[in-house]
Amino acid sequence: MSNAPNSLRTPLSRIRHLGSARSGTGHLWAMRVTAVALALLLIAVTILMLTLVGQDYNAVRATMARPLPAILMLAFTLTAAYHMMIGMRTIIEDYVPNDHQREWALIGNALFCGAVALASVYAVLKISFV
Amino acid sequence: MAEASTPADKRPRVSAAERPLSPHLQIYRPMLTMMMSITHRITGAALYLGSLLLVWWLLALATDARAFQFATDILTSWFGRLVLFGFTLALFTHFMGGLRHFVWDTGRGMEHPQREWLAQATLVGGVGLTLLVWIAAYALR
Numbered sequence: 614m615s616n617a618p619n620s621l622r623t624p625l626s627r628i629r630h631l632g633s634a635r636s637g638t639g640h641l642w643a644m645r646v647t648a649v650a651l652a653l654l655l656i657a658v659t660i661l662m663l664t665l666v667g668q669d670y671n672a673v674r675a676t677m678a679r680p681l682p683a684i685l686m687l688a689f690t691l692t693a694a695y696h697m698m699i700g701m702r703t704i705i706e707d708y709v710p711n712d713h714q715r716e717w718a719l720i721g722n723a724l725f726c727g728a729v730a731l732a733s734v735y736a737v738l739k740i741s742f743v
Numbered sequence: 744m745a746e747a748s749t750p751a752d753k754r755p756r757v758s759a760a761e762r763p764l765s766p767h768l769q770i771y772r773p774m775l776t777m778m779m780s781i782t783h784r785i786t787g788a789a790l791y792l793g794s795l796l797l798v799w800w801l802l803a804l805a806t807d808a809r810a811f812q813f814a815t816d817i818l819t820s821w822f823g824r825l826v827l828f829g830f831t832l833a834l835f836t837h838f839m840g841g842l843r844h845f846v847w848d849t850g851r852g853m854e855h856p857q858r859e860w861l862a863q864a865t866l867v868g869g870v871g872l873t874l875l876v877w878i879a880a881y882a883l884r
Contacts (some may be wrong), residue, residue, distance in 0.1 A: 670808040736801035
């Protein structure tokens with residue numbers, strides 16, 4: 614009845630209180646874009662890692678200092694860190710019912726993933742340029 | 744309407760067990776499709792912690808030969824290999840689970856036989872890719 618074309622209710626009042634709309638499709642889309650990137654990057658990273666098996670320090674470091682492996686590793690670790698952060702955010706939102714604990718868990722999640730990203734970038738750049 | 748005028752703490756308490764509950768996990772018999780869905784989340788969480796292995800390896804490589812040797816010694820010990828095997832198994836199972844979501848995103852694979860087939864393919868593909876990579880690693884050593 615409230616959806617009748619001649620209803621006097623505004624569109625906003627019709628959808629209000631019908632459910633949570635905290636993030637809409639933004640999360641799903643970000644998850645899929647990073648997943649497509651990671652699926653392709655994982656194949657390349659796996660091949661790169663297999664070429665490094667059994668190599669000594671100097672050989673591994675020389676390989677990782679080359680542009681393609683370095684850029685590949687930067688793309689992989691940064692995309693993975695973002696994918697990890699939004700994935701763990703969903704897990705926390707699903708399983709931590711207490712508002713206060715959930716907010717701290719979400720902060721911890723962002724800091725952990727940020728640290729993973731920064732440490733990886735630092736290591737790859739140091740291997741490349743120092 | 745009488746209840747509305749009574750303060751919340753004065754109303755008779757209804758115990759949690761008396762309220763109708765929607766059926767949850769313990770009601771259902773475990774099914775492969777359900778287990779693979781849970782596996783996708785568990786492997787994702789495992790890889791979250793496992794990312795520290797890659798960060799540690801990269802930092803050791805960036806530091807010096809001694810740090811790299813230390814990391815390599817631990818990662819190639821029997822315990823290190825066990826952890827790395829678990830890491831790669833989680834990685835490729837999660838990878839296959841992601842491909843399964845891409846199939847579903849196109850609107851395909853939702854019917855019962857396809858669903859079942861996709862769940863099996865995720866499991867077999869994840870284990871298969873892991874074994875393939877480890878065989879390749881030992882062959883290239």
